[in-house]
Amino acid sequence: MQRKGSVKYLHQAKSAKNDEFYTILSDIEKELRHYKPHFKNKIVFCNCDDPRVSNFFHYFSYNFKQLGLKKLITTCYKSINLDSFTENKSEKAIYLEYTGENKNNIPDPEEIEIKHLKGDGDFRSKECIELLKQADIVITNPPFSLFREYVEQLIKYKKKFLIIGNWNAIVYKGIFRLIKEDKLWIGINSNRNFSGFIVPKHYPLHGTEARIDENGNRIVSSNNTCWFTNLDIDKRNEDLILFKKYDENEYPKYDNYDAIEVSKTADIPIDYSGVMGVPVTFLNKYNPQQFEILGSNRDVNQDPNKVYGRGSLLNGKETFKRLFIRNKQIGRIKWK
Numbered sequence: 450m451q452r453k454g455s456v457k458y459l460h461q462a463k464s465a466k467n468d469e470f471y472t473i474l475s476d477i478e479k480e481l482r483h484y485k486p487h488f489k490n491k492i493v494f495c496n497c498d499d500p501r502v503s504n505f506f507h508y509f510s511y512n513f514k515q516l517g518l519k520k521l522i523t524t525c526y527k528s529i530n531l532d533s534f535t536e537n538k539s540e541k542a543i544y545l546e547y548t549g550e551n552k553n554n555i556p557d558p559e560e561i562e563i564k565h566l567k568g569d570g571d572f573r574s575k576e577c578i579e580l581l582k583q584a585d586i587v588i589t590n591p592p593f594s595l596f597r598e599y600v601e602q603l604i605k606y607k608k609k610f611l612i613i614g615n616w617n618a619i620v621y622k623g624i625f626r627l628i629k630e631d632k633l634w635i636g637i638n639s640n641r642n643f644s645g646f647i648v649p650k651h652y653p654l655h656g657t658e659a660r661i662d663e664n665g666n667r668i669v670s671s672n673n674t675c676w677f678t679n680l681d682i683d684k685r686n687e688d689l690i691l692f693k694k695y696d697e698n699e700y701p702k703y704d705n706y707d708a709i710e711v712s713k714t715a716d717i718p719i720d721y722s723g724v725m726g727v728p729v730t731f732l733n734k735y736n737p738q739q740f741e742i743l744g745s746n747r748d749v750n751q752d753p754n755k756v757y758g759r760g761s762l763l764n765g766k767e768t769f770k771r772l773f774i775r776n777k778q779i780g781r782i783k784w785k
Contacts, residue, residue, distance in 0.1 A: 470646035472590045472613060473668070474504040476638070480676055481508060483637050484611065487586065487680050489517035494584030496572045497591050499525035500545045500563065505589055513549045521547040522584065524577055526570045542570025544580065572599065581606055586680070588612065590646075597623055600677070604632065611678040616640060618677070619729050620747040620770060628732070629742045634685060635732045636676025645670035689734045691719035700725075704762040708773055722779040726761055726771035743773040 493509055500506040500523045509521045527542035543563050568574045572581075572591070581587070581602070590613040591599040601623060603610050616639065618624050627633035645658070645668040654660070658670040695718035700709040708724035711717050714731045724743060735742070746761040747770055761768045 470590065470593060470648060470669070471502070472504055473644045473647060474507060476644050477504055477508045479642070480611070480636055480638050481588075483682055484678075484680055485516060487609070490519050491585040492520045492522065492583055493518060494581060494587045495521070495523045495589045496577055496581065496587065497525065497589045498523045499543070500547075500561070506545075506547075509588075510547055513547070518549070519585075520583075521545075522580055523547075524566065524570050524572070524580060527566075542566040542568060544570070573602065578602075578606075581608065585609060586611070597621055600624060600627070600633070609680055611636060611676060611680055613674060614677050616673045616675050616729070619732065620745050624677075625745055625747075629744075631737050633677055633679055634735065636678045637682060637684065639675030639733060640672045643671065643674045644668070685736060686738070688736055688739050689714070689717070691717055693718050695719075695721040701763055703768075704765065706761060706773075708761075710761075710763055710768065710771075717776075720779070722776060724773050724775050726768065726773055729770050729772055731772055731774065739776065739778055740774045741777050743775060745773065746771045 495503060495505045495509070498505050500510075503523060503525075506521070506523050509516070509518065513521065522544065524544040525542060542565065544566055545561055545563050547561055566574075566576050568576050570577065585608075587603060587608050587610040593615065596614050596618055599612070603612075604627065619628065619635075624633065645660075647666045648654075648669050650667060652667065652669070654667055654669065660668050660670075662668055693716055695709075700711060700718065700721075702709055703726065706724070706726075708726050709721065711725045711727045714727055714734055717725060717727065717731075726746065729745075746768065761771050
């Protein structure tokens with residue numbers, strides 16, 4: 450069952466450039482446990498995080514020695530609040546560099562020197578870019594309204610990353626190109642595996658699963674969220690087990706492409722070598738050694754007369770979002 454209202458609210462937040470969605474610690478712990486080997490002797494940068502309230506800072510500071518980190522850097526935009534759930538604005542942007550030293554072995558940000566940035570702390574600012582250059586891995590929940598620009602910067606500076614984004618970003622211009630080129634992929638948890646996001650008190654609570662938790666935090670849930678990363682994970686190397694055989698009566702061809710419609714990832718035929726249109730949720734099972742991603746029916750930059758482009762029609766009706774793939778393990782096909 451879809452979480453009614455919450456997804457619509459996140460779309461409205463994007464349009465209004467409301468980016469105050471704070472990640473729940475349990476969701477961070479649930480994802481990060483799959484990446485622990487990546488962190489040894491590394492500098493982690495959380496460049497959208499006020500250390501005074503960020504659960505990303507909490508996770509990495511409390512697990513600093515266990516992960517074997519070299520350094521943790523956090524920065525935040527100046528409008529982030531000292532108490533994130535008031536409408537008062539901070540006058541200065543801050544940053545923190547943590548190397549595991551603290552009193553009483555408790556990484557309290559109040560006991561760690563918090564420094565002020567000269568600028569506003571925007572991740573695109575010169576100061577923050579200089580900090581980015583130091584980092585090995587960037588991990589955060591970036592501004593929802595600036596997701597594409599944020600990813601472009603990570604790619605430009607050749608950074609490893611694990612970030613939270615909207616599931617619909619899969620078909621964004623630029624993001625989909627990175628997915629096709631195997632420079633970005635989906636993390637472990639997505640959609641309903643997210644508990645939700647903490648929002649400030651001036652945000653209304655929408656949706657059937659919006660709630661106030663036992664600590665008084667206001668939570669908005671969504672089934673349209675995922676982790677994006679370029680860190681290798683085990684599931685990316687696991688073959689999708691296929692069991693169905695191709696039957697032309699069961700797999701209709703599109704009106705406008707020489708490709709078959711496969712409405713469920715589990716129904717991908719084991720013996721079909723041609724192009725298949727599959728739901729975008731296929732990316733949760735995608736192994737680049739097993740499949741090749743050719744395009745998307747939302748890829749407006751492609752020639753619509755070729756194998757993939759804008760739209761995919763069945764009996765004159767356009768299907769929902771589809772990725773066009775082929776099984777690399779059956780044999781290559783040639784397209785004119």
